[in-house]
Amino acid sequence: MANTIEYKGYIGSIEYSSEDKLFFGKIELIDDLVTFEADSASELESNFHNAVDEYLQTCKELGRKPQKTYKGVFNVRIDPKLHQKIHQEALKAGISLNAFVKNLLKTKIPTA
Incomplete structure (x- = not known):
């Protein structure tokens, strides 16, 4: 995967829609669907970090373990x-x- 970012061990995809003039992505390699989007690349990275943090917080609130990208x-x-x-x-x-x-x-x- 060439266009990715990483935060807290999670990998996010990076894509761009020229039609919508929008960057977007999702957390890769987990079963849950966690997406993020932004108008700029720097904002996308920040929104990815927020998406990961929110995913971890939601898992904590639900009393379930967050998925890890790899088990080794x-x-x-x-x-x-x-x-x-x-x-x-x-x-x-x-x-x-x-x-x-x-x-x-x-x-x-x-x-x-």
Whole structure:
């Protein structure tokens, strides 16, 4: 996603309607629908922050946990031979398969 903004771990989409002369977006990667809009890009960012804060407050008032964009768990299907090779390399390194793959990903995609 190229046109996004981030606040408190939530990602918002950024779109523009030339017909309405309006910026708009929504919080991505959650099941709830939370939208925001503005006349300018700077106002859009502020309105996105307000939308996230209001979403968190509404969840608190309703007594439910706000959805997080990611839980940190995903499955990847790979060739069995590659799976075996990765596991062998993890054993040689003296770490779990999960830790080995996590380290590989961190070298390619630095985290904040």
